[in-house]
Amino acid sequence: MAAPIWQFTSTSEDATTELGRRMADACRGGEVILLDGPLGAGKTCLAGGFAAGLGIDEPAVSPTFVICRSYRGSRGLTLHHFDFYRLGGEDDLDTIGLEDCLTDDAVVLIEWPERCPSLFESYTLALKLEVVDEATRRITAWAGKLPVNDGLTAAGR
Amino acid sequence: MADRPYILGIESSCDETAAALVTREGRVRVSAVASQVDLHAHFGGVVPEVAARMHIQACLPLVEEAMDDAGATWDDIEAIAVTSGPGLIGCLLVGLETAKTLSWLRDKPLIPVHHLAGHLYSIHLMPPAGAHRLMDKGANKPVLPLEPDDTEKIAATDRAELEIGRPQYPYVGLIVSGGHTSLVWVESPTRITTVAQTRDDAVGEAYDKVARVAGLGYPGGPIIDKLATQGRPDAFTFTPPMLRRDRPDFSFSGLKTAVGREFEKLRAQHPDGLPDQIIRDVCAGFQKAAVEALIGKALDACAEHGSRDLVISGGVACNRGLRERARQASADRKMLRIWFPHPSLCTDNAAMIAGAGWNFKPLPRPSALELNARATWPIDAIA
Numbered sequence: 001m002a003a004p005i006w007q008f009t010s011t012s013e014d015a016t017t018e019l020g021r022r023m024a025d026a027c028r029g030g031e032v033i034l035l036d037g038p039l040g041a042g043k044t045c046l047a048g049g050f051a052a053g054l055g056i057d058e059p060a061v062s063p064t065f066v067i068c069r070s071y072r073g074s075r076g077l078t079l080h081h082f083d084f085y086r087l088g089g090e091d092d093l094d095t096i097g098l099e100d101c102l103t104d105d106a107v108v109l110i111e112w113p114e115r116c117p118s119l120f121e122s123y124t125l126a127l128k129l130e131v132v133d134e135a136t137r138r139i140t141a142w143a144g145k146l147p148v149n150d151g152l153t154a155a156g157r
Numbered sequence: 158m159a160d161r162p163y164i165l166g167i168e169s170s171c172d173e174t175a176a177a178l179v180t181r182e183g184r185v186r187v188s189a190v191a192s193q194v195d196l197h198a199h200f201g202g203v204v205p206e207v208a209a210r211m212h213i214q215a216c217l218p219l220v221e222e223a224m225d226d227a228g229a230t231w232d233d234i235e236a237i238a239v240t241s242g243p244g245l246i247g248c249l250l251v252g253l254e255t256a257k258t259l260s261w262l263r264d265k266p267l268i269p270v271h272h273l274a275g276h277l278y279s280i281h282l283m284p285p286a287g288a289h290r291l292m293d294k295g296a297n298k299p300v301l302p303l304e305p306d307d308t309e310k311i312a313a314t315d316r317a318e319l320e321i322g323r324p325q326y327p328y329v330g331l332i333v334s335g336g337h338t339s340l341v342w343v344e345s346p347t348r349i350t351t352v353a354q355t356r357d358d359a360v361g362e363a364y365d366k367v368a369r370v371a372g373l374g375y376p377g378g379p380i381i382d383k384l385a386t387q388g389r390p391d392a393f394t395f396t397p398p399m400l401r402r403d404r405p406d407f408s409f410s411g412l413k414t415a416v417g418r419e420f421e422k423l424r425a426q427h428p429d430g431l432p433d434q435i436i437r438d439v440c441a442g443f444q445k446a447a448v449e450a451l452i453g454k455a456l457d458a459c460a461e462h463g464s465r466d467l468v469i470s471g472g473v474a475c476n477r478g479l480r481e482r483a484r485q486a487s488a489d490r491k492m493l494r495i496w497f498p499h500p501s502l503c504t505d506n507a508a509m510i511a512g513a514g515w516n517f518k519p520l521p522r523p524s525a526l527e528l529n530a531r532a533t534w535p536i537d538a539i540a
Contacts, residue, residue, distance in 0.1 A: 040417055
């Protein structure tokens, strides 16, 4: 795998939330961001901050049950928050409407992306969240084939 | 609507396909449920594509079966009620399209029903002996015959009300399941306002994910509930989330994480495998914290609204720990009655949809055909 574009060390839930907010600030539409990490690595916090950064004033409730939750943010961007946790495999991608969500005025967050390897490379950033100790999380970002703007490049540095 | 005795209900929002016939008074003539739980256990959760396919196979045979069992003909059907949301879109569509087609073919009004309003309405239903059952997918054989009207009644201040009692509108409702955790103020079957909901995971989802981390299987709720009853609730203590009064909403993501990490830590300490008693103890600690958060917030809401009744429904309302804690709470509060539907009416079923359907607005035929399923449908937006 190529070298990561940044690595961020978070020492609190607030810091992880704030990172999500900074990333959302940098998004201009069309971004696809993958979130990969075990239970408790901070995916929920990061997604919550991300939603707030897009100007979404309701909580980003877990999309596990319905696969995808969509919100319209005050900056004019829509957030499509996917969770592939329950998907069986590639075939399911056709039935959940992911294609329809990849538009210029939307940002797509995908949890548990490894359930669908065909996404490999067709993303903007892939984030890996790791538990270092009780409070510390290491969040590493790799660039995919979609363009990464300066703001996203700087967000975790 | 007048003469015909039944509404036919159809439900397919998640991993249960169901059909039922219910009278205007709420008497369940027949309720057939085909569950896909075994199928999805393999994946540790519902797989939407698989679920939709199974719904297609099960839906029409279940409707025919329900009609046959009731000895009913289409002349006996007043209208067709169907869950049109919220739920998994691919799954909802199967029930909805089936209902639309039958409505057109048989010239019956179509009634779109909100899934969670259905869950709340299940407390007003009366299941008759032998008519309520669960079936194995495809096997068409009853696996769980149930007793007559044994809707569980926990406490009553008034004997007469206990005999004929039902909760009186308005009341506080707590809907708890794999996909939902909501406290609501219920003024009528269709006039419902959200008081609080989860900010992250639904409580049932937290159970499923904890069970997965602990390697206990799917669905997590019944498994953890059973283990918890054999464990010591104070051996491992977890903080009940969001009990502070200034934060009205629920949150189960943090608790799920804390329990998951506790399991990981313990597994590292026991490389040869976790002793069963430790697993039971952690489950008991988790259940205690989860139940405390649910009941604590529900009691606060009842006090705030001056509600005399609390109705708890949805799949997690089958949880023994939750029922037991509610029993204590109502014993402590003479003015509060806490109601649970029969467990078979807590999990997804079509009787609740047919029953609620008598209170929802039927669509005239042309617009019925244009009706679409709604994956998200705020409960506040029914009326």
